[in-house]
Amino acid sequence: MDVDLFDFELPRELIAERPVAPRDAARLLHVTSGGLADHVIRDLTELLRPGDVLVSNDTRVIPARLFGRRGEAGVEVTLHERVTLDSWKAFARPAKKLRPGDTLRFGGDFSAAVVEKGEAGEVLLRFDRSGDALMVALEEHGRMPLPPYIRKGEADEADRADYQTVFAREKGAVAAPTAGLHFTPELLAALDARGVRRLTVTLHVGAGTFLPVKVDDTSDHKMHSERGVVTDTVAHAVNAAKAAGGRVVAVGTTSLRLLESATGEDGVLRPFDAATDIFITPGYRFRLVDVLMTNFHLPRSTLFMLVSAFAGLERMKTAYEHAKASGYRFYSYGDACLLEKVP
Template sequence: MKTADFDFHLPEDHIALRPAEPRDSARLLVVRDGGLEDRIVRDLPDFLRPGDALVFNDTRVIPARMPGSRHRRGEEGQWLSVPVEATLHHRDAPDVWSAFMKPGKRIRPGDRIILGTQWDFALTVEGLEATVVAKGEDGLVTLKFDLSGPDLDDAIREIGVMPLPPYIAAKRAEDDRDRTDYQTVYAAHDGSVAAPTAGLHFTPGLMDTIRAKGVSTHAVTLHVGAGTFLPVKVDDLAEHRMHSEWGTVSEETAEALNRVRATGGRIVCVGTTSLRLLESATGEDGVIGPFHGDTAIFITPGYRFRAVDVLMTNFHLPKSTLFMLVSAFAGPDTMKAAYAHAIERGYRFYSYGDGSLLFRG
């Protein structure tokens, strides 16, 4: 399967730079049985049945993007410094994060990184300090921080900014409003460096309406990494390597969702992150089990879905792993038609954009 099979043209003016207000007034394209229906997010309960289960990702976005400087001893013993920017990706230990560095090409193990400042003349400047202990691909490095645990968390909150997606950050600066806008109303567990964006459409009132209809709501946690924004660089999808993300499905949630399925209810995932996690937690027999660890599941057309019946998700980038996922879920031809319809009708795309409700093809 080729990456080019998932390409499409999106006009620049379809990229949303701010969310809809109120959140549940965003448009919702319903894709079901080969048909397309234009609705709004507030209409979601119309497509749910008593006994269904709605599954959310309750991760909380941390301010994971930080300016800084790289420091290294020169041949004559002097400190050499260059400005850098780090975007945290995956927590490996209480004092260790993997992070994407820009520029990353010349960074090497042993370098000192000082985040929170762009001063370039000494290691005596104040900031959050770390040592590069390993270097991978795509600018990914492993940083061992001088702080650990809650102290490190506090420092990150103090100096970091919300890691807006590149297609928004290239058009405007992050501001205080993003600290609220780029967070779901049910966020509970710190750890993501990108929002589970389908959840940004929900309001407390919409949640109450859904529950009043007899639909149960359940939370799983997948800490979304910065790898979600990386382009697919290979022509053949078999050669693409996904970056892992940490997630957990509790035993209580797994049992509740299995009961929903046993009684004829449908599992409706809010976002590709909750879908990827549930599919990772589900065995070949279709039974959802507790899960605690990393997943690098890569879903493309031909994948056999084990757990999820309906998916609510935003509109994704051309040639992205997420557009491949929705093509697997609803069918490649169906999704190409749905995206063409969305572009023609002026739907807003990407993280702050409109939503779609997909029924499994």
């Protein structure tokens, strides 16, 4: 498909710089075949039904942005894909002068060696520690990797809490599954009381989620790969809820992409522990997910293509125009929409 079909104008002032407080006070646009309805997030207790299963991503964002030195020269790296317990692929700036064998020092005795150089500023780094010890060092020396459209990517101390969902448990993401940012313990308790079943899957979101689509046709775009896990317990519970007539409600495009990757043509969700590079565009036949809660996405992005496949391109264009005219806040710290799948 022509990528231009997914383009739209967005005034800069509609891009949210900070989340609202409390989180469940953000706005929620309900998009159905019958039209559009304005709500707030806490209205999910009315919009979701007893027997529905709400599937969230429990990945935890790590402080993946590091500032260090190569000799006397400054260098910045943003980790984006874990390779082993002590090595990560990262984007480096400036990368031109980096060579395999160089040592990058990030403060104290924390350092990493450049193992390989890739394309477009990518390097493979091997750190001087691994596993939990590496995570501790990142917490001490790293910054949260905000997307570039929020305050030019410059995170502060508040973002350590703001850019983390209430579901966050499994460390490894370098971007937040942002639909999950809207939930609070109070809302979760209300959903429990409503009879909505809550489950989690894990998809470690990579920096590739921010990469622009640089081709003219969607068929020429190479999707980034991310690691995901669906346990046997979760698969069984989702299948049981679906068989009993409940809807599968995905919190965020990351949860949806993982669920669809792990579901067979027969519509049965299976345990999954692998990488997925599924790229969903209009024409895709959804196998499992019935409802999608998601934030408002960038023009010409793979995520806007995904929501257009789920709810219909023209319907999503209408929804986004309504959101703009109504002052909805866009992107990671912005408001959300609840999408009913096109029949």
